[in-house]
Amino acid sequence: AQSVSQHNHHVILSEAASLELGCNYSYGGTVNLFWYVQYPGQHLQLLLKYFSGDPLVKGIKGFEAEFIKSKFSFNLRKPSVQWSDTAEYFCAVNVGRGSTLGRLYFGRGTQLTVWP
Amino acid sequence: DTGVSQDPRHKITKRGQNVTFRCDPISEHNRLYWYRQTLGQGPEFLTYFQNEAQLEKSRLLSDRFSAERPKGSFSTLEIQRTEQGDSAMYLCASGSGNTIYFGEGSWLTVV
Numbered sequence: 398a399q400s401v402s403q404h405n406h407h408v409i410l411s412e413a414a415s416l417e418l419g420c421n422y423s424y425g426g427t428v429n430l431f432w433y434v435q436y437p438g439q440h441l442q443l444l445l446k447y448f449s450g451d452p453l454v455k456g457i458k459g460f461e462a463e464f465i466k467s468k469f470s471f472n473l474r475k476p477s478v479q480w481s482d483t484a485e486y487f488c489a490v491n492v493g494r495g496s497t498l499g500r501l502y503f504g505r506g507t508q509l510t511v512w513p
Numbered sequence: 514d515t516g517v518s519q520d521p522r523h524k525i526t527k528r529g530q531n532v533t534f535r536c537d538p539i540s541e542h543n544r545l546y547w548y549r550q551t552l553g554q555g556p557e558f559l560t561y562f563q564n565e566a567q568l569e570k571s572r573l574l575s576d577r578f579s580a581e582r583p584k585g586s587f588s589t590l591e592i593q594r595t596e597q598g599d600s601a602m603y604l605c606a607s608g609s610g611n612t613i614y615f616g617e618g619s620w621l622t623v624v
Contacts, residue, residue: 401555429611440517441556441604441615448611487555498544498608500569503555 399424401490403504410478411512418473418507420488429491430471431501432462436484444486447471458482480513516540517616519605525622526595533591534619538607545588546613547580548604549573556604562588595623 402421410416422428432444445456452464462473471488485508489501516539526532538545544563548556559578560570564585574580577595582588592599602618 403555433615440617441606443612443614446611489555498611498613500546500558500561500571501556501613502558503548505553505555 399490399492399502401488401502401504403486403488403507405507406505407508407510409510409512412480413477414511416473416475416478416482416509418486418488418509420471420473420504421469422471422488422490422502423469424490424492426492429498430462430464431489431491432456432460432471432473433487433489433503434484435487435506441487444473478509478511480511482509483511484509517605517607517614519603519616519619521619522617523620523622525624528595528597528623530595531591531593532595532621533589534603534605534621536588536590536605536607536616538587538605539609539614540586542607542609542614543585544608544613545582546606546608547588547590548606548615550602550604550618551600559590559603592621595621597623599623 400423404419430447433441447454447464455461485506487506488504518537520535546561547559550556562582577593580590600623604618606613606615
């Protein structure tokens with residue numbers, strides 16, 4: 398079965414610090430990759446997604462992620478975090494080709510706490 | 514507001530009772546998904562529909578769980594003979610093309 402690993406369970410940063418959250422997946426074929434964010438008391442929201450093309454993907458709110466196929470990784474980055482980025486971040490993978498999405502496999506999430 | 518509506522938002526039930534959750538997807542979306550999320554974990558896939566057809570079911574979806582989408586619009590997820598281990602957030606999502614949008618979830622507590 399496919400799996401998604403997020404090795405950092407809780408990350409604590411000060412405002413303006415740089416962020417990198419790790420995500421690795423276990424599937425050797427074609428994958429579609431996603432990062433979702435869940436702010437306290439809110440629903441999951443899509444930050445960014447990768448299907449094909451440029452492996453460096455830019456999302457909303459200044460986030461970006463880089464797909465490194467050889468490392469089976471899709472790490473999320475932000476150069477300077479804000480207090481409002483405090484949330485839980487989930488990496489997710491869909492396997493297979495095509496633009497019609499089936500199931501997503503999620504990592505267990507990383508809780509990011511940003512101190513003002 | 515994502516446009517995916519779930520009802521009820523919270524449900525407390527006694528063990529052994531049946532519960533039903535409803536999901537109304539974004540109107541033009543032909544795909545609808547159910548996930549389950551417990552504390553400290555990411556969402557786990559349960560099942561998904563394309564229009565009214567149930568295309569995939571997870572092994573997590575035991576025979577006590579049933580999902581329907583009779584007219585290809587709203588969907589229901591029923592859990593029969595609830596157990597304490599069923600306590601979780603049940604998430605519905607809908608999608609069209611390559612994006613999936615999630616609802617706010619329905620919290621189930623089995624006491």
